[in-house]
Amino acid sequence: MLDALASAPAFNFDQLLYVAQQTRLATATEMNLDLIAEDFFGVGMFRRRKGEGDASYRLRIAKERLRPRATRQAMIDMITDLTGVAPEIFEPGNISDTGSYGFDMAYGQDGAYGSLNQPYEFFMSVTRPQGQGIPVVAAYGSNDGAYGSGNIEYASLDSIEGEVTDTEIYQSIARTVPAGVTAWTEIKSGT
Template identity: 45%
Template sequence: MATGDTTDMAARLKRLLPPWFGETNPLVNALIAAAAVVLAFAYSLFAYAQAQVRIRTATGIWLDIVAQDFFGSRIVRSSGQSDDSFRALILANLLRPRATRQAISDVVQALTAFAPQIIEPFRPVDCGAYGVGYACYGGAGAYGSVSLPAQAFLVADRPRQPGIAIVAGYGASTAGYGVGSQAEYASLDMLGARVTDDQIYGTIAEAKAAGVTIWTRIQNHKGVDNVTINGAPFTFSGLPINLS
């Protein structure tokens, strides 16, 4: 017996009856059972409504309404994203630090699983300087400019998107009907939760300070080599970052 179920409601009603009805009156028991069903249904509606007014317990469309109330269209549920995953995204963004370089890097990494490359032309640490050995043509570093205050260039990697479980890629030799790593017709609806470019742009726009321009490029993830500036990779496969 759980609080609010039919058995619980019937027991509560029986405790309110005067003793002369007895414990085995079929007619009274039938009336109590009918009333208990209605009361249990009403209690389930109350419990459901109570859960939907708190972010940690809201489900379904009510969780989407929570996100819309707080973030508008900036944070929306991805296709196939579960309630728990979407709730974690909402809670992570409610009180997240903003308006700093580190805050922007953190929100992008939380969304894509990859730290973005950020270059501020006004910042010598990013662009190097004469007499400093870590900047070189065709290698690390970027052009700096004192004519670009409150601006930065950001290169974000798209996250590794999920595939379709046990379904082989087109033309794969392991594919076969009715076997593991099988071949079958598939659609985008069969994919898991996906992060779109618009979500990445929106996340950056929300995290940056007012009046700051973040020139953003989004690309597929590539491996990085060992050329770094202050521990941060600045080249992909030995080639300089192209911010055009």
């Protein structure tokens, strides 16, 4: 009889401890950690990777929450963390990117044509991580398959395997680029 009277308050106390644990990034687990990420970054803006455990997801959330923004180095660090490959960035108004006469960089050397007519703009080439796409299926325009034979199929976006989508790359750039700056972005597949 006494056991029955004590079990309800004990259950309530256990639930209270569990709820208190789930309110902090350092101790939250499972779907509650996903809710914390959605609270910080917005719905669907910082998703858990396929098969990613709580500890690694928690570290990614903490790093992203305090990530520097609005600088060239912040952009390089963010893309490198996301894809594993540093992006190529070209700012038309930056002499370090364009070169000049009378210095180590000039025509026919490192650099490219610069222009001050494109203020607050830069060009970035991002390489997708390896392992993206639909495995064991021929690409459009290849001669590896035919109707009824070979390795071709009608596929949807849900068939794509890979941890980082192009949408996620664009969203991360939008979160990192300074306000009023245009980031012309090319996303290419790794070699």
